Amino acid sequence: xxxxxxxxxxxxxxxxxxxxxxxxxxxxxxxxxxxxxxxxxxxxxxxxxxxxxxxxxxxxxxxxxxxxxxxxxxxxxxxxxxxxxxxxxxxxxxxxxxxxxxxxxxxxxxxxxxxxxxxxxxxxxxxxxxxxxxxxxxxxxxxxxxxxxxxxxxxxxxxxxxxxxxxxxxxxxxxxxxxxxxxxxxxxxxxxxxxxxxxxxxxxxxxxxxxxxxxxxxxxxxxxxxxxxxxxxxxxxxxxxxxxxxxxxxxxxxxxxxxxxxxxxxxxxxxxxxxxxxxxxxxxxxxxxxxxxxxxxxxxxxxxxxxxxxxxxxxxxxxxxxxxxxxxxxxxxxxxxxxxxxxxxxxxxxxxxxxxxxxxxxxxxxxxxxxxxxxxxxxxxxxxxxxxxxxxxxxxxxxxxxxxxxxxxxxxxxxxxxxxxxxxxxxxxxxxxxxxxxxxxxxxxxxxxxxxxxxxxxxxxxxxxxxxxxxxxxxxxxxxxxxxxxxxxxxxxxxxxxxxxxxxxxxxxxxxxxxxxxxxxxxxxxxxxxxxxxxxxxxxxxxxxxxxxxxxxxxxxxxxxxxxxxx
Amino acid sequence: xxxxxxxxxxxxxxxxxxxxxxxxxxxxxxxxxxxxxxxxxxxxxxxxxxxxxxxxxxxxxxxxxxxxxxxxxxxxxxxxxxxxxxxxxxxxxxxxxxxxxxxxxxxxxxxxxxxxxxxxxxxxxxxxxxxxxxxxxxxxxxxxxxxxxxxxxxxxxxxxxxxxxxxxxxxxxxxxxxxx
Numbered sequence: 001x002x003x004x005x006x007x008x009x010x011x012x013x014x015x016x017x018x019x020x021x022x023x024x025x026x027x028x029x030x031x032x033x034x035x036x037x038x039x040x041x042x043x044x045x046x047x048x049x050x051x052x053x054x055x056x057x058x059x060x061x062x063x064x065x066x067x068x069x070x071x072x073x074x075x076x077x078x079x080x081x082x083x084x085x086x087x088x089x090x091x092x093x094x095x096x097x098x099x100x101x102x103x104x105x106x107x108x109x110x111x112x113x114x115x116x117x118x119x120x121x122x123x124x125x126x127x128x129x130x131x132x133x134x135x136x137x138x139x140x141x142x143x144x145x146x147x148x149x150x151x152x153x154x155x156x157x158x159x160x161x162x163x164x165x166x167x168x169x170x171x172x173x174x175x176x177x178x179x180x181x182x183x184x185x186x187x188x189x190x191x192x193x194x195x196x197x198x199x200x201x202x203x204x205x206x207x208x209x210x211x212x213x214x215x216x217x218x219x220x221x222x223x224x225x226x227x228x229x230x231x232x233x234x235x236x237x238x239x240x241x242x243x244x245x246x247x248x249x250x251x252x253x254x255x256x257x258x259x260x261x262x263x264x265x266x267x268x269x270x271x272x273x274x275x276x277x278x279x280x281x282x283x284x285x286x287x288x289x290x291x292x293x294x295x296x297x298x299x300x301x302x303x304x305x306x307x308x309x310x311x312x313x314x315x316x317x318x319x320x321x322x323x324x325x326x327x328x329x330x331x332x333x334x335x336x337x338x339x340x341x342x343x344x345x346x347x348x349x350x351x352x353x354x355x356x357x358x359x360x361x362x363x364x365x366x367x368x369x370x371x372x373x374x375x376x377x378x379x380x381x382x383x384x385x386x387x388x389x390x391x392x393x394x395x396x397x398x399x400x401x402x403x404x405x406x407x408x409x410x411x412x413x414x415x416x417x418x419x420x421x422x423x424x425x426x427x428x429x430x431x432x433x434x435x436x437x438x439x440x441x442x443x444x445x446x447x448x449x450x451x452x453x454x455x456x457x458x459x460x461x462x463x464x465x466x467x468x469x470x471x472x473x474x475x476x477x478x479x480x481x482x483x484x485x486x487x488x489x490x491x492x493x494x495x496x497x498x499x500x501x502x503x504x505x506x507x508x509x510x511x512x513x514x515x516x517x518x519x520x521x522x523x524x525x526x527x528x529x530x531x532x533x534x535x536x537x538x539x540x541x542x543x544x545x546x547x548x549x550x551x552x553x554x555x556x557x558x559x560x561x562x563x564x565x566x567x
Numbered sequence: 568x569x570x571x572x573x574x575x576x577x578x579x580x581x582x583x584x585x586x587x588x589x590x591x592x593x594x595x596x597x598x599x600x601x602x603x604x605x606x607x608x609x610x611x612x613x614x615x616x617x618x619x620x621x622x623x624x625x626x627x628x629x630x631x632x633x634x635x636x637x638x639x640x641x642x643x644x645x646x647x648x649x650x651x652x653x654x655x656x657x658x659x660x661x662x663x664x665x666x667x668x669x670x671x672x673x674x675x676x677x678x679x680x681x682x683x684x685x686x687x688x689x690x691x692x693x694x695x696x697x698x699x700x701x702x703x704x705x706x707x708x709x710x711x712x713x714x715x716x717x718x719x720x721x722x723x724x725x726x727x728x729x730x731x732x733x734x735x736x737x738x739x740x741x742x743x744x745x746x747x
Binding site: 026027029030032033034036037051052054055057058061062064065067068069070072175176177180181183184185187188189191192193194275276277310313314317370 | 611
């Protein structure tokens with residue numbers, strides 16, 4: 001039966017790679033369902049031969065266990081509210097409030113920084129909920145949207161950074177976020193882990209990563225792909241400064257709807273009325289909108305975006321089929337065997353492992369997280385003893401932030417596509433920034449934060465607190481500094497020669513990967529040169545896989561499709 | 568070249584060979600599915616979507632019909648794992664039992680010690696939603712007992728459960744009977 005796991009894992013990976021590289025061009029849901037069906041057929045045959053018909057009959061029940069209902073229903077209810085907000089004029093109300101904020105001492109820049117970080121502040125179980133609600137609002141900040149506050153370049157950075165922050169905010173969410181899966185496993189040792197042991201490292205890394213994404217979009221993406229964004233610049237003579245004083249008026253029911261939306265979120269997060277599912281709170285909010293703001297049920301339904309919902313469900317089906325047929329056990333055993341390679345060791349293997357979901361970015365992080373976190377757990381004292389509990393917590397922090405941000409760069413219906421659509425960009429315009437920040441900044445930063453702050457025990461007389469804060473600050477400056485330097489350097493040396501740019505970017509990715517892997521190894525094993533080198537090598541391999549998980553050139557057929565008159 | 572044969576402005580940009588196409592880490596143009604290119608898979612897409620919706624319906628409706636609706640509300644956040652040694656029979660992965668109850672996965676339920684649960688309720692206090700875990704496990708235990716008696720549960724699961732001490736005393740007789 002172990003053989004079966006390798007076969008089904010092979011089916012899944014081959015189908016995903018063929019889709020990523022454009023050889024299979026059907027919606028990702030179809031590919032994932034195809035993978036599920038193939039795995040179940042192969043699994044069914046194996047089981048029939050090995051255990052008989054009864055075992056085959058139970059196979060559907062086993063793979064249905066792979067479906068995680070919570071994020072699907074939470075996303076649907078969140079989109080309901082977003083639809084209600086749109087119909088009742090809630091976005092106009094938000095615009096008006098932002099107008100007041102702009103004229104306050106924090107000014108336009110401060111307002112935008114708060115807006116960009118709103119997803120991680122509110123931390124909903126799926127980043128798409130807030131993104132669906134606020135991306136149309138962000139678009140209005142440009143010339144085409146009406147407000148004319150920002151130029152095209154600024155709007156690209158704003159939308160890209162906001163989407164980055166959204167597609168990762170499911171990690172630190174306390175209401176069924178992805179990070180809670182890892183916190184649950186850590187609860188086996190740390191009694192208060194489920195109170196949110198991973199939240200702070202994730203939130204910190206996400207904020208820092210968002211800033212790096214903004215720089216990447218400004219200095220790399222816009223330089224490399226100047227024609228990829230169809231947004232228009234303001235015409236000559238259009239005075240942005242003058243126009244920014246435009247007063248936005250909103251209907252009173254818009255303010256009420258906004259108040260209901262915010263109150264629902266606060267009740268869902270802080271649970272002042274007792275423990276209750278987030279879905280119930282959000283649906284109650286939607287009903288209140290119908291009653292008070294006089295919106296129709298259809299308005300709520302219009303807010304639903306089906307792609308992420310169905311892609312997520314299809315991903316869970318595929319993961320369930322893999323789990324039922326031993327595919328994930330095979331994956332764990334493959335990763336385990338990497339440890340025996342001397343050049344990699346545990347540090348190198350973990351440097352690859354924490355980047356796994358950015359290497360294979362799927363439409364929802366939960367698809368692989370639900371399977372890989374138990375594998376990671378087994379690397380600790382529970383089975384393989386590669387890591388102590390503290391070390392396991394550090395790896396979990398790095399892994400989870402990388403995983404939760406992987407829906408951003410996913411070309412298979414990932415959340416980043418919402419941002420690309422909003423800024424009228426070609427698919428893939430913002431994904432390079434996302435993969436780079438996840439790999440080079442967020443994963444190592446979360447590990448460092450976990451090591452120096454969350455796992456330290458502070459006494460009033462213990463001076464380590466100050467020392468550890470300084471250490472985190474120093475690492476944040478170093479990690480961000482090095483990567484920002486790479487971004488600036490790249491922006492200076494990129495040229496019109498595409499193949500030269502390819503190598504420049506690849507080298508940049510590999511360097512950043514090495515640094516990320518080395519820092520993870522340092523966070524785990526401190527100053528052990530061998531381990532740090534192993535971690536760096538693992539980081540290079542991960543970066544190469546992330547960087548090259550794309551076709552270097554488009555296929556002839558795709559090029560013809562893109563450039564032909566039938567586009 | 569006539570007006571209709573001229574490539575559009577967008578097309579011109581896209582075919583501009585001096586512009587770099589795809590660079591490392593940038594999933595540019597990936598998942599470009601022009602509808603006309605996948606016309607032959609339209610029916611496949613429809614079947615797939617039908618499959619997804621059916622699976623979601625089955626996952627939701629089955630627990631309702633079998634009287635175990637609370638399993639639907641589980642966040643699968645695993646906060647219940649913090650029960651640790653407060654579980655008198657040493658069950659460590661309680662969320663697995665909830666999922667098994669929802670999906671009616673007997674093997675998963677037995678493998679994770681569902682049949683040795685004494686329904687003390689210690690794990691319930693760790694649930695972020697305070698779901699009635701003992702009640703959910705009890706319903707699944709009865710479902711599993713019926714399945715064992717009906718001969719649906721594979722012998723391997725039962726034998727392994729017995730060998731690893733995963734069968735509680737109230738179920739031992741039924742399991743032994745089913746194996747013999």
